Amino acid sequence: MNKTGFLKQAPHRQLEDLRTLYRSALRLSESDDLIEALFQIVADDLVSAISLKRVLVLYYDKKQGKLVCKACRGFNSHDVFPPLSFEKVNGLLKRVYSSHEILNVIQVDSSDSKGLSTSTECRILEQDYVGSEGQRRQAINICLVGKKATVKNFPSWAGLKEGSAFLLEEEDQTVKDLLGGRSSFLILPVIGNGNFLGYILADKKSSDIPVSYCEARLASALVTYASGLIARAIRQKEMIDKIEEQNRELKVIQEQLAESLEHSEYQKSFYESIIQNLRSGLVTMDQYMKISHINRSAEKILGYDKGELLGKSIRTILPEPEKVEDCVLREQVEALDMDCGLISEMTMRCKDGCELLVESCFSVIVDSMQDIKGLSCIFRDIKEKKLMEQHLARMERLASLGELTAGLAHEIKNPLAGIDGALQILSQSFSNGSPEKEVFKELFGQIKRLDQSVHHLLEFALPAKPNLLPLKLIDIINKTMLLVSTRIKDEMIETRVNLDSDHPTIQGDPHLLQQALLNILLNALDAMSPGGLLEIHTCWAHKADGCSRIKCISRLNRSIDKGVRVIVRDSGCGIDPKNIDSIFNPFFTTKNHGTGLGLSITHRIIEQHNGTIFVESELGNGTVFIVNLPAD
Structure with a gap:
């Protein structure tokens, strides 16, 4: 081709x-x-x-x-x-x-x-x-x-x-x-x-x-x-393939994130559980001193609900917060130990206005860059701790004083008995109605008074061991009221007695408890002028209302213990605040007569019954004694 x-x-x-x-x-x-x-x-x-x-x-x-x-x-x-x-x-x-x-x-x-x-x-x-x-x-x-x-x-x-x-x-x-x-x-x-x-x-x-x-x-x-x-x-x-691979990678990442999130949620729940179940209160604040977190113990101790404090200033619960606020500033951070924090005793203000003594530890909260983000405060109510410390110190003092008092009482009692016997013989040489007989009569009265004082000293130094029996406090109160009824009538004292018959029995020595209550009543009568008001209430703290109806008692002492309570309130002159911590000390008295052992013996008797006794007083507005005894 x-x-x-x-x-x-x-x-x-x-x-x-x-x-x-x-x-x-x-x-x-x-x-x-x-x-x-x-x-x-x-x-x-x-x-x-x-x-x-x-x-x-x-x-x-x-x-x-x-x-x-x-x-x-x-x-x-x-x-x-x-x-x-x-x-x-x-x-x-x-x-x-x-x-x-x-x-x-x-x-x-x-x-x-x-x-x-x-x-x-x-x-x-x-x-x-x-x-x-x-x-x-x-x-x-x-x-x-x-x-x-x-x-x-x-x-x-x-x-x-x-x-x-x-x-x-x-x-x-x-x-x-x-x-x-x-x-x-x-x-x-x-x-x-x-x-x-x-x-x-x-x-x-x-x-x-x-x-x-x-x-x-x-x-x-x-x-x-x-x-x-x-x-x-x-x-x-x-x-x-790339999309499928990315989907697989995303699925793996998603699973890892889910696992990490689950782990984070577990850790968060774990740490939150620890924080919420602490017996101590925990409050955290941001750098502006606004409360950012509060645990259940803090709510219980302070009487607030969480929602009432979140976002509020720390001033809400601290009477003097400026001492703490300065610590958050960079130039003042040296005031806080970065490892141990700032440990101190301070007062906190509760919801009802009461001030509560607590032991607190303030620590700085920092982020990963060590920048300060706020403060945390762990605190606990040291009321019972302080009471225990005071009790131990008191017991040590009383033990030493008791030994001294016992020896002194015996040294006085024996010569006093000899003096009384010699005077009895001498008084027989004078006829009744003679001036000499009246002198001897006065001497015998003074010897009897001195013998009672020595007896009180021995009661204090060598307290009798209580003979515990099941009894109702109402019976003790009624018998004691009979002993002072004549004086109440003579001094025209108004009495308001509200005895709760629904409370359970207690284990106690009726004679010792009667003596303790008598000392409280006599102390109240001594503090009032004629025409005063004496109130006696009993309640069972286990009941829903407890002693909440007794408005003369502070929230602190209203919730201090659980048991059967006796509240004695007088309208007397009250106790000077500088003396309030000394009234249960032996030989302390503001009266012109007496040994100053009555309330000290009362305190000892209540302690022998595993109870507690507190006093609240306002100068010029009377005094309240609160006795708490464990129920059966």
Whole structure:
């Protein structure tokens, strides 16, 4: 076929090529974009649309660094194509990878063979690759293989672009392993979006019949279009894989966060439980001295609900907060020990206005940058501690004083008995009604008074052991009231007695308890002028209302103990505040008569019964004694 005939057939060939491309593009577009499906369609189209017998599609797996067979057509069923390491790729495949251009390998034999000659029907070398001006028309490179291959096989060789045609005398072992020693074949690079995706190797039925330029160009067009779809499918798969990987990572992070959150919630709950169950009160403040947290013990000690204190100034509970507020300032922080805090005794103001003595520890709250964020205050009510300390100190003093008093009483009692006996003998020498007899009578009265004082000293120094019996306090009170009823009547004292008959029995010595109560009543009568008011109440602290109805008792002493209580209130002159802490001390008295042992003995008797006694007084407004005895 001459050049003119070839040109006349070109439009018909171009039309067929376009139809082939259209059908292939249609099939590729209708696929589900699975990479394997696209490779299969490309292989099918290369076999059906072009006179190619065998097609091998190799996909470059970047993660594994290997060439993996994705499709093959025309090979035997027993042919196996294991993954090929891309690092071992060399020769023709490496050249195609570097150039990203098609390579048509042509076997050149003797002129009388079936191989290439200048009279080959398709005139592949003379017309397919060289235009009218002798320039290459398409980026399809030529490789001539065989011992007979020379430049003479291609008359227009000199007109081709340098490097687009070359001779290969040595056999390519990699291609031989794949195609089994085929002499003429086509290598097409699969390039999508500028990225190398793999190779397609193809040949014809006869091993030495080369692929024509038009066939190679059509194959290139099919592969080029398919490469874009494959690249898109790969990119989508990579995106899906990346999204799935990110989802897995997010799930792991979510699980870790959930676990961390659960752990944090557990720790928060754990520490909150510790804080809330502390027996000591805890209050935290921010840098503006606003209360930010308060535990249950603090609520109970101070009488507030949490909501009443949160966000309020620390002044709400501290009578003198300025001593503490200065400590939060940077220049004043040295006032607080960063390790131990500031430990001190102070007063706190309760909700009802009472001031409570507490032992407190103020500590600085800092963040991770060691910046001060506020203060924390741990405190505990030391009322009982102070009472115990006072009790122990009192017991030590009384023990020493008791030994001294006992010895002194005996030293006085014995000579006093001798004096009394001698005076009895002397008085018999005088008749009744004589002046001398009256003098002796006065002497005997003074001796009796002194003997009673010595008796009180011995009672104080050597107290009798109580004989405990189950009894009702009401009975003791009624009997004691009879003992002072005459004096109450004579001094026109108004009495208000409110005895709760519902309280339980107690274990007590009736004689000692009567003596203790009598001392309290006598002390009250001594403090009042004629026409005064004496109130006696009893209550059981276990009951819901307790002694709350006795308004003369402070909240402090109203809740100090649980048990049966006796409250004695007088309208007398009251006790000077400077003397209030001394009234239970032995020999302390503000009266012109008496030994000052009455209330001290009363205190001792109440302690022997495991009870407590307190006094509250306001100068000019009377005094209240509160006796608490444990119930059965």
